[in-house]
Amino acid sequence: MTRPSPSPRPDQRSGPRPYASRAVNGCLDVVLGLLMVLLEALICAVAALQLALSRTEPGGTKAAGPPPMDWTPVLVFGAIAAVTCLFGVVLIRSNWPWAGVIQLLAALVLCMVTVQAGHGDYRRSHPAPAPAPSDDPGRTGHQCLSGGDSRECRDSGG
Numbered sequence: 001m002t003r004p005s006p007s008p009r010p011d012q013r014s015g016p017r018p019y020a021s022r023a024v025n026g027c028l029d030v031v032l033g034l035l036m037v038l039l040e041a042l043i044c045a046v047a048a049l050q051l052a053l054s055r056t057e058p059g060g061t062k063a064a065g066p067p068p069m070d071w072t073p074v075l076v077f078g079a080i081a082a083v084t085c086l087f088g089v090v091l092i093r094s095n096w097p098w099a100g101v102i103q104l105l106a107a108l109v110l111c112m113v114t115v116q117a118g119h120g121d122y123r124r125s126h127p128a129p130a131p132a133p134s135d136d137p138g139r140t141g142h143q144c145l146s147g148g149d150s151r152e153c154r155d156s157g158g
Helices: 025-056 072-093 097-125 150-156
Strands: none
Touching: 025 072, 025 097, 072 097
16 A cells, blocks of 8 residues: 655646746846946955055065066956856856846956966066177187078188
8 A cells, every 4th residue: 555745745846946937127137237247347356456556555665576476466367267157057056047148257257367366476576688799709709790500600700
């Protein structure tokens, strides 16, 4: 003899799934996505301004050599990009598809900004070496002015 279950399953044919119970207005979905992008742009602008002001040294002495690599911009913009990506995934799963896609596109742009900030700081901290002199003095220390090869100039003495 089979007993009925104490917690019966709801009939799947009787109605929509619980997480898809409401349809979101398309315009409201897009407006929400754009408002969130504006808020993130404001946060990024404040962070960039704060990072730029922290790099200026009023009246400080300049150290010899290139400055060390500063990972702060990479970490700040990377964290903002990660949170934006998380918001996008949550919005898509919460039946706000346009707002979620807009957030994921904003996260992609923030990832590119993060890579650009890291690359710029790497180039600032690792400058290109000075170019080597173009003339070849050879063993005698004289530059060949006749246009011949280096063996001819070494043999002629000047």
